[in-house]
Amino acid sequence: MSLVQASEAARLSGLTPHQIREWCGRRAVVTADVPPAGRGHLALFSWQTILALRVLNEVHQRYGVEVSGWRMAIAQLQTLLKGRSFPSLWCAVAVFPNAHEALLKLEGEIYTKDVCLTVSLRRHLEALATPSQLLVEAQLPLFPAMAVRR
Incomplete structure (x- = not known):
């Protein structure tokens, strides 16, 4: 799994460096894949964690929720x-029945609870995958190279 530092995670997630420090450090709402180990050892983030940060940011901005409650x-x-692959999430939505639970469902799948908050992952995945949105060089460390055979 390839990881990026907090400064790059902030840029990819759409958060400010201050928000990354607050949400992943002081408030510990989102845990970094590799926590900082003292001075000079920065936290490291995978694309899955950056995706979770983007979803939390959308819920926070769109609905005004307090992030620590989530x-x-x-x-x-x-x-x-x-452990999920990037392409397998393309048609997925994050479903939040409440501030304590999360589910992953496909876009057309019916969810049986009465009330829930759903966030489509497509827009966030597009932001992580689109070269015009982000510099390709910045994205490369997130996705390890794979050998392709015939």
Whole structure:
């Protein structure tokens, strides 16, 4: 798994460096893949964690939720994203029945709870995948090279 530093994670997630420090450090709402280990050892983030940060940022901006209240739901979302491939999430939505739970569903799948908050991952994945949106060189460390055979 390839990881990027907090400054790059801030840029890719659409957050400010201050928000990254607050959300991933002081408030510990989102956990970095590799936590900082003292002075000079920066936190490192995977594309899955950056995706979770983008989702949390959308929920915060669009609905005005207090991010610290969503710690459990975002932790559960991070767990669900681990080990998933980038293309497998293309038609997925993050479903939040409440501030303590998260589910991953396909866009057309019916969710049976009465009320829930859903966030499509497509726009966030496009932002991570589109060269015009972000510098390609900045994205390369997030996706390890794979051998292709016939």
